[in-house]
Amino acid sequence: MFGTDYGRLRRVVGRISDWREWCEVWTAEGDELFRKAEKALTEGSRGIARALFHEAVACYHAGQHIFFIDSRQKESTQAKARESYAQAICLYNEAEKPVRVDIPYRGVSIPGYLRRADTEGRPLIIFVNGMDNIKEAEGHHFGSVFNRQGFNFFTFDGPGQGEMWSSLKFDARNYHTAVSAVIDWFEQQPASGIDLGRIGLVGFSLGGYLAPEAAARDPRVKCTAGNSGLVYIGGIQGLKQLNPIWQRGVTYMTGCATLEEALPQFNYDIEDAPVLRSPLLFFHAGRDEVMPEPKTHADKMMNWAKGDATLKYNEDAEHCTMNYLDEVFPEILDWFEMHLRK
CATH class of the missing domain: 1.20.1440.110 (acylaminoacyl peptidase)
Structure with a gap:
């Protein structure tokens, strides 16, 4: 990855x-x-x-x-x-080069990179980071996969993630506004050959929750693919049931000293968001080492989504279905082609 x-x-x-x-x-x-x-x-x-x-x-x-x-x-x-x-x-030709973008947001900037499709009028896929992903690694690798399929692709570091961590920490209650700010920015640009009537979100790990939640709040998103989303916390007891490494991630991402201090920024439940009406493809893994009882997260997501929702649950898969990505990526690409078809 x-x-x-x-x-x-x-x-x-x-x-x-x-x-x-x-x-x-x-x-x-x-x-x-x-x-x-x-x-x-x-x-x-x-x-x-x-x-x-x-x-x-x-x-x-x-x-x-x-x-x-x-x-x-x-x-x-x-x-x-x-x-x-x-x-x-700097060593790419101009047609293939990822383009740096800085989007104004709450007095700071959302940093990202745009990969342009080689054909005009193609959809835009926006990648929503997980807890500790960065736009230069997973974001670039995923962008290459989507770009080869002919999609425009945008990857960014949101609040509490990567480059943006130093300027604005994570708060689950507001993250969706960063995604909407990205879409706002694209709409404010001169005509670019990107079909902004066909926008899809994709998110892995924590992004597997953040992407569908943002899509539910912004009707400009036409469909979403999520993978291994931690879709609810369950208060301080829920945080303490996370893998200890990720407990440290919660305090680091929020800039807090303790889980108790971080709780207001990292306590959420997908069922508290507006229901999702647009199509959803959701992958989850039975051997997920990050969260307890991964099947309950998958079921909760499916109960919340009220549109065309498809669950792909693999009992033998690890977090983010990392041991099955050779099958998962082609399925996600075909699904986006189908749901973002003109």
């Missing part, structure tokens, strides 16, 4: 004997790739340099992802991922 080469993943993990070394070792791998990319660039090998810069992004993200035990390391390494990504996209 990060774009990491499997062989490199095995080599790096093999060098790590303790979780506390995780970020440091992956960062060193990213640094080495970044140096190789710079060398390739000085030698005129732009294609090699671009690939290595992207691989460095994947390593930096793998290192900082859910490394909540040391925020200093996490933030420093994530900044390196952004720097390497900026270097990589």
